[in-house]
Amino acid sequence: MNQKRIYLNQLKKQRNKIFATIYESFIKEQNLKDLQKKLVKNTLTDNFNYQLINFSFNIAKNVNKKLENKNYYLTPSIQAFGFSSMVFLLFEKEHIFEKTNSFIIKMVNDEINNNKLKIIDNFIKENKEDIKKNNILINKIDNNGNYHLDKLINKLKNSVNIFYLCSEHSDCAPDHLKYQGKLYIDKDWENSLRYLSIFSKSDISKNIIDNLLIEVNRYLEKRNIQTIQWVLDKPVYMTTRPNCRHFFIPLSCGEVLSTYNVKKLITKYKLNFKEGGDSNSNIKVAQIAYNQYKDRLEFHLELKKVYENEQLLNAIKQDKRLINKWSQQLYNK
Numbered sequence: 001m002n003q004k005r006i007y008l009n010q011l012k013k014q015r016n017k018i019f020a021t022i023y024e025s026f027i028k029e030q031n032l033k034d035l036q037k038k039l040v041k042n043t044l045t046d047n048f049n050y051q052l053i054n055f056s057f058n059i060a061k062n063v064n065k066k067l068e069n070k071n072y073y074l075t076p077s078i079q080a081f082g083f084s085s086m087v088f089l090l091f092e093k094e095h096i097f098e099k100t101n102s103f104i105i106k107m108v109n110d111e112i113n114n115n116k117l118k119i120i121d122n123f124i125k126e127n128k129e130d131i132k133k134n135n136i137l138i139n140k141i142d143n144n145g146n147y148h149l150d151k152l153i154n155k156l157k158n159s160v161n162i163f164y165l166c167s168e169h170s171d172c173a174p175d176h177l178k179y180q181g182k183l184y185i186d187k188d189w190e191n192s193l194r195y196l197s198i199f200s201k202s203d204i205s206k207n208i209i210d211n212l213l214i215e216v217n218r219y220l221e222k223r224n225i226q227t228i229q230w231v232l233d234k235p236v237y238m239t240t241r242p243n244c245r246h247f248f249i250p251l252s253c254g255e256v257l258s259t260y261n262v263k264k265l266i267t268k269y270k271l272n273f274k275e276g277g278d279s280n281s282n283i284k285v286a287q288i289a290y291n292q293y294k295d296r297l298e299f300h301l302e303l304k305k306v307y308e309n310e311q312l313l314n315a316i317k318q319d320k321r322l323i324n325k326w327s328q329q330l331y332n333k
Contacts, residue, residue, distance in 0.1 A: 004108060007108055008104065008108050011052060011107060011108070012101075012104060012299075013298075014049060015052060015056065015100045015104060016298060016299050016302035017042070017043070017048075017302065018042075018043065018048070018052065018056045019056060019096060019100075019299070019302070019303065020302045020303055020305060020306050021035075021038055021039055022035065022039075022056065022057075022060045022063075023087060023088070023091070023306050023307070024306040025038060026060075026063070026067060026087045027083070027084050027306070027307050032060070032061060035057075035060065036057065039053060039057060049107070051107060052103070052104070052107065055100070059094065059096055059099065062094065063087075063094055063096075067090070082309065085309045085311040085312075088303065088309060088312045088315075089311055091303075092315070095233075095237070095240045095241075097295075097296055097299050098232065098239065099233075099240070101295070102229075102232055102240075105250075106186060109161045109250050110192065157208075157212060157252065157253045157254030157257070158253075159252065160192070160193065160212070160252055160253045160254075161250035161252050161253075162185055162186045162189040162193070162216070163183055163184070163185055163186075163250070163251040163253070163256045164183070164184045164185070164186070164248040164249065164250055164251065165182075165183055165184075165248065165251055165262070165265055165266070165271065166179065166180050166182055166183075166184065166231070166238065166247075166248050167180065167181070167245075167246050167247050167249075167271040167272075167273060168181035168266055168272045168273065169245060169273045170272075170273065170274045172246075173244075175236075176236070176238060176244070176246065179231055179236055179238050180238075180246055181262070181266055182225075182226075183225055183251075183256065183262050183265075184225065184226055184228040185220070185225050185226075185227055186227065186228055186229070187228070189216065193209055193212060193213050194209075194213075212253060216253060219256070228248065245288070245289060249269060251265065270284075273285055283330065286329040286330040289322070289326045290323060290326040290330055293319050293322040293323045293326065294319075294323055297316065297323060300312060300315050300316050
Protein backbone atom coordinates (compact mmCIF):
# COMPACT_ATOMS: atom_id res chain seq x y z
CA MET A 1 0.00 0.00 0.00
CA ASN A 2 1.49 3.40 -0.99
CA GLN A 3 2.01 6.30 1.42
CA LYS A 4 -0.90 8.30 0.01
CA ARG A 5 -3.36 5.44 0.66
CA ILE A 6 -1.99 4.89 4.18
CA TYR A 7 -2.36 8.59 5.04
CA LEU A 8 -5.86 8.69 3.51
CA ASN A 9 -7.03 5.69 5.55
CA GLN A 10 -5.49 7.12 8.71
CA LEU A 11 -7.41 10.40 8.31
CA LYS A 12 -10.68 8.58 7.58
CA LYS A 13 -10.33 6.54 10.78
CA GLN A 14 -9.64 9.74 12.70
CA ARG A 15 -12.74 11.34 11.13
CA ASN A 16 -14.90 8.40 12.21
CA LYS A 17 -13.70 8.63 15.82
CA ILE A 18 -14.10 12.42 15.91
CA PHE A 19 -17.73 12.24 14.76
CA ALA A 20 -18.49 9.36 17.11
CA THR A 21 -17.45 11.75 19.91
CA ILE A 22 -19.59 14.55 18.44
CA TYR A 23 -22.54 12.17 17.99
CA GLU A 24 -22.34 11.01 21.61
CA SER A 25 -22.03 14.58 22.89
CA PHE A 26 -25.13 15.71 20.99
CA ILE A 27 -27.20 12.74 22.14
CA LYS A 28 -26.23 13.51 25.74
CA GLU A 29 -27.16 17.17 25.01
CA GLN A 30 -23.77 18.49 26.10
CA ASN A 31 -22.82 22.06 25.18
CA LEU A 32 -20.14 22.99 22.64
CA LYS A 33 -17.59 23.88 25.30
CA ASP A 34 -17.88 20.41 26.84
CA LEU A 35 -17.71 18.87 23.36
CA GLN A 36 -14.51 20.77 22.61
CA LYS A 37 -12.92 19.51 25.84
CA LYS A 38 -13.97 15.95 25.04
CA LEU A 39 -12.55 16.18 21.50
CA VAL A 40 -9.22 17.39 22.87
CA LYS A 41 -9.16 14.60 25.47
CA ASN A 42 -10.13 11.85 22.99
CA THR A 43 -7.68 12.91 20.27
CA LEU A 44 -4.67 14.16 22.22
CA THR A 45 -2.85 10.85 22.70
CA ASP A 46 -3.22 9.48 19.14
CA ASN A 47 -1.69 12.37 17.14
CA PHE A 48 -4.96 13.34 15.46
CA ASN A 49 -4.73 15.88 12.67
CA TYR A 50 -5.51 19.34 14.06
CA GLN A 51 -6.95 20.64 10.77
CA LEU A 52 -9.39 17.74 10.63
CA ILE A 53 -10.46 18.30 14.26
CA ASN A 54 -11.01 22.01 13.60
CA PHE A 55 -12.95 21.36 10.37
CA SER A 56 -15.13 18.76 12.12
CA PHE A 57 -15.81 21.04 15.07
CA ASN A 58 -16.99 23.80 12.71
CA ILE A 59 -19.44 21.33 11.15
CA ALA A 60 -20.56 20.36 14.66
CA LYS A 61 -21.29 24.03 15.43
CA ASN A 62 -23.60 24.24 12.40
CA VAL A 63 -25.44 21.07 13.48
CA ASN A 64 -25.71 22.43 17.01
CA LYS A 65 -27.50 25.56 15.74
CA LYS A 66 -30.24 23.34 14.31
CA LEU A 67 -30.41 21.32 17.52
CA GLU A 68 -30.90 24.56 19.46
CA ASN A 69 -33.81 25.53 17.19
CA LYS A 70 -36.82 24.35 19.21
CA ASN A 71 -39.12 24.64 16.18
CA TYR A 72 -37.11 21.88 14.55
CA TYR A 73 -38.21 19.46 17.26
CA LEU A 74 -41.87 20.06 16.46
CA THR A 75 -41.80 18.63 12.94
CA PRO A 76 -43.80 15.36 12.68
CA SER A 77 -40.84 13.38 11.33
CA ILE A 78 -38.62 14.31 14.29
CA GLN A 79 -41.36 13.57 16.83
CA ALA A 80 -41.89 10.18 15.20
CA PHE A 81 -38.20 9.19 15.18
CA GLY A 82 -37.01 10.46 18.55
CA PHE A 83 -34.03 12.57 19.59
CA SER A 84 -31.10 10.23 18.81
CA SER A 85 -32.55 9.59 15.36
CA MET A 86 -32.90 13.33 14.86
CA VAL A 87 -29.19 13.78 15.57
CA PHE A 88 -28.29 11.07 13.04
CA LEU A 89 -30.69 12.47 10.43
CA LEU A 90 -29.05 15.88 10.85
CA PHE A 91 -25.68 14.26 10.23
CA GLU A 92 -27.10 12.82 6.99
CA LYS A 93 -28.84 16.07 5.98
CA GLU A 94 -25.63 18.05 6.49
CA HIS A 95 -23.72 15.52 4.30
CA ILE A 96 -21.06 15.18 6.99
CA PHE A 97 -19.53 12.01 5.57
CA GLU A 98 -19.22 13.48 2.06
CA LYS A 99 -17.95 16.90 3.18
CA THR A 100 -15.28 15.40 5.42
CA ASN A 101 -14.25 12.98 2.66
CA SER A 102 -13.64 15.93 0.31
CA PHE A 103 -11.70 17.78 3.00
CA ILE A 104 -9.56 14.71 3.72
CA ILE A 105 -8.69 14.27 0.03
CA LYS A 106 -7.69 17.94 -0.13
CA MET A 107 -5.43 17.52 2.93
CA VAL A 108 -3.75 14.48 1.38
CA ASN A 109 -3.14 16.39 -1.87
CA ASP A 110 -1.71 19.36 0.09
CA GLU A 111 0.65 17.01 1.90
CA ILE A 112 1.80 15.55 -1.42
CA ASN A 113 2.35 19.07 -2.80
CA ASN A 114 4.52 19.97 0.21
CA ASN A 115 6.58 16.80 -0.18
CA LYS A 116 7.09 17.54 -3.87
CA LEU A 117 8.19 21.06 -3.03
CA LYS A 118 10.86 19.64 -0.71
CA ILE A 119 12.15 17.64 -3.67
CA ILE A 120 12.18 20.79 -5.84
CA ASP A 121 14.07 22.76 -3.19
CA ASN A 122 16.63 19.97 -3.06
CA PHE A 123 16.86 20.12 -6.86
CA ILE A 124 17.71 23.83 -6.61
CA LYS A 125 20.25 23.15 -3.90
CA GLU A 126 21.93 20.44 -5.96
CA ASN A 127 22.05 22.66 -9.07
CA LYS A 128 22.83 25.96 -7.39
CA GLU A 129 26.07 26.35 -9.33
CA ASP A 130 24.14 26.21 -12.61
CA ILE A 131 21.29 28.50 -11.51
CA LYS A 132 22.10 32.13 -10.85
CA LYS A 133 20.12 33.18 -7.79
CA ASN A 134 20.71 36.93 -8.05
CA ASN A 135 18.59 39.14 -10.28
CA ILE A 136 16.78 36.13 -11.72
CA LEU A 137 13.74 36.59 -14.00
CA ILE A 138 11.43 33.79 -15.15
CA ASN A 139 11.28 34.96 -18.78
CA LYS A 140 14.87 36.17 -19.09
CA ILE A 141 17.41 33.56 -18.07
CA ASP A 142 21.04 33.39 -19.02
CA ASN A 143 22.26 30.36 -20.96
CA ASN A 144 23.81 28.67 -17.94
CA GLY A 145 20.54 28.53 -15.98
CA ASN A 146 18.05 28.08 -18.79
CA TYR A 147 17.80 24.28 -18.98
CA HIS A 148 17.62 23.75 -15.25
CA LEU A 149 15.11 26.55 -14.66
CA ASP A 150 12.76 25.39 -17.43
CA LYS A 151 12.85 21.94 -15.89
CA LEU A 152 12.20 23.43 -12.46
CA ILE A 153 9.25 25.55 -13.62
CA ASN A 154 7.53 22.52 -15.18
CA LYS A 155 8.29 20.40 -12.14
CA LEU A 156 6.76 22.95 -9.77
CA LYS A 157 3.66 23.56 -11.92
CA ASN A 158 3.07 19.83 -12.17
CA SER A 159 3.40 19.38 -8.40
CA VAL A 160 0.49 21.65 -7.44
CA ASN A 161 -2.99 20.07 -7.61
CA ILE A 162 -5.69 22.73 -7.19
CA PHE A 163 -7.99 21.79 -10.10
CA TYR A 164 -10.53 18.94 -10.14
CA LEU A 165 -12.12 17.29 -13.17
CA CYS A 166 -15.57 15.70 -12.85
CA SER A 167 -16.47 12.43 -14.56
CA GLU A 168 -19.10 12.30 -17.32
CA HIS A 169 -21.89 9.66 -17.53
CA SER A 170 -24.32 9.09 -20.39
CA ASP A 171 -27.08 8.03 -17.97
CA CYS A 172 -26.55 11.06 -15.72
CA ALA A 173 -29.52 12.45 -13.75
CA PRO A 174 -31.05 15.47 -15.58
CA ASP A 175 -30.22 17.94 -12.80
CA HIS A 176 -26.52 16.97 -12.88
CA LEU A 177 -26.07 17.07 -16.66
CA LYS A 178 -24.74 20.62 -16.90
CA TYR A 179 -22.27 20.12 -14.03
CA GLN A 180 -20.61 16.88 -15.15
CA GLY A 181 -17.50 16.70 -17.33
CA LYS A 182 -16.36 20.11 -16.10
CA LEU A 183 -13.32 21.58 -14.43
CA TYR A 184 -13.54 22.90 -10.86
CA ILE A 185 -11.04 24.61 -8.58
CA ASP A 186 -10.40 24.51 -4.85
CA LYS A 187 -11.83 27.68 -3.28
CA ASP A 188 -8.63 28.04 -1.21
CA TRP A 189 -6.34 27.73 -4.23
CA GLU A 190 -4.68 31.12 -3.67
CA ASN A 191 -3.93 30.30 -0.04
CA SER A 192 -2.58 26.90 -1.08
CA LEU A 193 -0.14 28.49 -3.51
CA ARG A 194 0.87 31.20 -1.06
CA TYR A 195 1.40 28.55 1.60
CA LEU A 196 3.74 26.72 -0.77
CA SER A 197 5.60 30.00 -1.29
CA ILE A 198 6.06 30.41 2.47
CA PHE A 199 6.99 26.75 2.83
CA SER A 200 9.63 27.01 0.11
CA LYS A 201 13.19 27.65 1.19
CA SER A 202 14.23 28.90 -2.23
CA ASP A 203 13.78 32.38 -3.72
CA ILE A 204 13.49 30.78 -7.14
CA SER A 205 10.54 28.59 -6.06
CA LYS A 206 8.85 31.63 -4.50
CA ASN A 207 9.33 33.60 -7.71
CA ILE A 208 7.82 30.80 -9.79
CA ILE A 209 4.83 30.45 -7.44
CA ASP A 210 4.16 34.22 -7.63
CA ASN A 211 4.06 33.95 -11.41
CA LEU A 212 1.86 30.86 -11.14
CA LEU A 213 -0.68 32.87 -9.11
CA ILE A 214 -0.88 35.38 -11.96
CA GLU A 215 -1.23 32.61 -14.58
CA VAL A 216 -4.06 30.86 -12.73
CA ASN A 217 -5.90 34.16 -12.24
CA ARG A 218 -5.69 34.89 -15.97
CA TYR A 219 -6.94 31.40 -16.77
CA LEU A 220 -9.94 31.79 -14.44
CA GLU A 221 -10.80 35.26 -15.78
CA LYS A 222 -11.39 33.74 -19.25
CA ARG A 223 -13.59 30.90 -17.98
CA ASN A 224 -16.58 30.49 -15.72
CA ILE A 225 -15.05 27.93 -13.34
CA GLN A 226 -16.88 27.20 -10.09
CA THR A 227 -15.23 25.91 -6.91
CA ILE A 228 -15.36 22.22 -6.04
CA GLN A 229 -16.81 23.18 -2.64
CA TRP A 230 -19.73 24.91 -4.40
CA VAL A 231 -20.62 21.93 -6.61
CA LEU A 232 -20.38 19.46 -3.69
CA ASP A 233 -22.90 21.45 -1.66
CA LYS A 234 -26.48 22.58 -2.22
CA PRO A 235 -28.17 22.98 -4.62
CA VAL A 236 -26.08 20.63 -6.81
CA TYR A 237 -24.72 17.98 -4.40
CA MET A 238 -22.43 16.51 -7.05
CA THR A 239 -21.04 13.22 -5.62
CA THR A 240 -22.48 14.04 -2.17
CA ARG A 241 -26.06 12.91 -2.61
CA PRO A 242 -26.97 9.21 -2.32
CA ASN A 243 -26.31 6.99 -5.36
CA CYS A 244 -24.48 9.69 -7.34
CA ARG A 245 -21.75 7.88 -9.32
CA HIS A 246 -19.77 10.94 -10.37
CA PHE A 247 -16.26 11.40 -9.02
CA PHE A 248 -13.43 13.91 -9.30
CA ILE A 249 -9.76 13.52 -10.11
CA PRO A 250 -7.20 16.17 -9.04
CA LEU A 251 -5.17 17.84 -11.79
CA SER A 252 -1.98 19.88 -11.61
CA CYS A 253 -1.70 23.54 -12.56
CA GLY A 254 0.76 22.65 -15.31
CA GLU A 255 -1.60 20.25 -17.04
CA VAL A 256 -4.69 22.47 -16.83
CA LEU A 257 -2.93 25.70 -17.86
CA SER A 258 -1.44 24.00 -20.92
CA THR A 259 -4.76 22.42 -22.02
CA TYR A 260 -7.57 24.74 -23.08
CA ASN A 261 -9.92 21.94 -24.17
CA VAL A 262 -11.40 20.17 -21.14
CA LYS A 263 -12.78 17.42 -23.41
CA LYS A 264 -9.19 16.39 -24.16
CA LEU A 265 -8.60 15.87 -20.46
CA ILE A 266 -11.84 13.86 -20.18
CA THR A 267 -10.60 11.63 -23.01
CA LYS A 268 -7.04 11.37 -21.67
CA TYR A 269 -8.19 10.16 -18.24
CA LYS A 270 -11.08 8.07 -19.64
CA LEU A 271 -13.70 9.89 -17.58
CA ASN A 272 -16.55 9.48 -20.09
CA PHE A 273 -18.72 6.54 -19.06
CA LYS A 274 -21.47 5.09 -21.23
CA GLU A 275 -24.39 3.07 -19.89
CA GLY A 276 -23.39 -0.55 -20.32
CA GLY A 277 -20.01 0.65 -21.63
CA ASP A 278 -16.76 -1.27 -21.92
CA SER A 279 -15.72 -3.52 -19.07
CA ASN A 280 -12.79 -1.32 -17.98
CA SER A 281 -15.10 1.69 -17.55
CA ASN A 282 -17.62 -0.40 -15.63
CA ILE A 283 -14.91 -1.77 -13.33
CA LYS A 284 -13.60 1.73 -12.59
CA VAL A 285 -17.06 3.04 -11.66
CA ALA A 286 -17.79 -0.10 -9.62
CA GLN A 287 -14.50 0.20 -7.72
CA ILE A 288 -15.16 3.86 -6.83
CA ALA A 289 -18.72 3.12 -5.70
CA TYR A 290 -17.63 0.03 -3.73
CA ASN A 291 -14.91 1.98 -1.88
CA GLN A 292 -17.25 4.88 -1.18
CA TYR A 293 -19.96 2.73 0.42
CA LYS A 294 -17.39 0.67 2.30
CA ASP A 295 -15.98 3.88 3.81
CA ARG A 296 -19.50 5.07 4.64
CA LEU A 297 -20.31 1.78 6.35
CA GLU A 298 -17.23 2.14 8.57
CA PHE A 299 -18.35 5.68 9.44
CA HIS A 300 -21.84 4.47 10.39
CA LEU A 301 -20.51 1.48 12.36
CA GLU A 302 -18.36 3.83 14.46
CA LEU A 303 -21.51 5.84 15.29
CA LYS A 304 -23.33 2.59 16.13
CA LYS A 305 -20.75 1.87 18.85
CA VAL A 306 -21.99 5.00 20.60
CA TYR A 307 -25.76 4.67 20.21
CA GLU A 308 -28.11 2.63 18.05
CA ASN A 309 -31.35 3.87 16.57
CA GLU A 310 -33.63 2.74 13.78
CA GLN A 311 -32.46 5.34 11.27
CA LEU A 312 -28.78 4.48 11.77
CA LEU A 313 -29.45 0.73 11.51
CA ASN A 314 -31.38 1.31 8.27
CA ALA A 315 -28.44 3.32 6.89
CA ILE A 316 -26.07 0.45 7.76
CA LYS A 317 -28.37 -2.02 5.96
CA GLN A 318 -28.40 0.29 2.93
CA ASP A 319 -24.58 0.52 2.95
CA LYS A 320 -24.27 -3.28 3.08
CA ARG A 321 -26.80 -3.70 0.27
CA LEU A 322 -24.90 -1.24 -1.96
CA ILE A 323 -21.53 -2.81 -1.11
CA ASN A 324 -22.93 -6.21 -2.11
CA LYS A 325 -24.41 -4.76 -5.33
CA TRP A 326 -21.14 -3.15 -6.46
CA SER A 327 -19.09 -6.12 -5.27
CA GLN A 328 -21.10 -8.41 -7.57
CA GLN A 329 -20.44 -6.08 -10.51
CA LEU A 330 -16.79 -5.68 -9.58
CA TYR A 331 -16.03 -9.37 -9.19
CA ASN A 332 -18.72 -10.69 -11.59
CA LYS A 333 -20.22 -12.85 -8.88
